[in-house]
Amino acid sequence: MNLEDFAQGNTLFKDVYFKKHEKELLELAHEGQSPKALFIGCSDSRVIPNVILQAKPGDLFVVRNVGNFVPPFKEDNDFHSTASAIEYAVSVLNVKDIIICGHSDCGAIKHIFMPASKLDSSFIHTTNWLKLAQRAKSMAMVSLGDDANTEDLLRTTEKLSIITQLDNLMTYPIVKERLDNETLHIHGWYYDVKSGNIDYYDPEVYKFLPLESKQV
Numbered sequence: 001m002n003l004e005d006f007a008q009g010n011t012l013f014k015d016v017y018f019k020k021h022e023k024e025l026l027e028l029a030h031e032g033q034s035p036k037a038l039f040i041g042c043s044d045s046r047v048i049p050n051v052i053l054q055a056k057p058g059d060l061f062v063v064r065n066v067g068n069f070v071p072p073f074k075e076d077n078d079f080h081s082t083a084s085a086i087e088y089a090v091s092v093l094n095v096k097d098i099i100i101c102g103h104s105d106c107g108a109i110k111h112i113f114m115p116a117s118k119l120d121s122s123f124i125h126t127t128n129w130l131k132l133a134q135r136a137k138s139m140a141m142v143s144l145g146d147d148a149n150t151e152d153l154l155r156t157t158e159k160l161s162i163i164t165q166l167d168n169l170m171t172y173p174i175v176k177e178r179l180d181n182e183t184l185h186i187h188g189w190y191y192d193v194k195s196g197n198i199d200y201y202d203p204e205v206y207k208f209l210p211l212e213s214k215q216v
């Protein structure tokens with residue numbers, strides 16, 4: 001793929017997809033969006049929310065960042081893009097669901113297991129950002145023990161990170177308020193890049209189970 005292909009892709013989109021769905025797309029353009037869910041996913045190019053869920057324009061409000069992390073709520077004047085997306089989705093768009101979707105083979109999680117000497121000190125923002133997965137890493141190491149193999153450690157950390165990000169999400173006052181009055185629900189999902197399968201976290205049994213089996 002190069003830039004010319006992307007340009008041709010847009011032409012194709014306008015000529016085929018846009019024309020076919022013109023009525024719904026123009027309705028969204030005129031009336032504005034009212035997405036059902038906020039999807040917090042990884043920036044990884046293989047984890048494309050609308051593709052893996054077959055969602056339509058207008059269905060999902062999306063924020064993607066390295067590792068699908070949610071920083072704990074912090075009341076200051078810094079530039080918090082993920083916090084801003086959460087605030088906007090909940091307070092203004094009134095989404096009913098927030099999905100934090102992690103995935104297998106996540107580069108962010110792989111990175112935190114690299115020896116410190118291999119981390120380039122010029123990656124100041126990434127190094128700092130990845131601290132948001134440290135708790136999951138420690139939990140995985142304690143739960144699997146010293147002789148755990150690398151693959152198990154990575155997969156377990158990826159899943160535990162989703163749970164710790166859900167904990168962070170609950171530090172947002174607006175999220176807590178809507179959870180308490182049951183106008184908002186939060187979900188932890190895990191996407192397998194090798195199979196396309198999604199598992200969801202069931203906090204009642206502390207397990208990830210197939211999303212297909214979830215009763216809705």
Ligand SMILES: [Zn+2]
Pocket residue numbers: 042043044066067068103105106107108
């Ligand atoms: Zn990732």
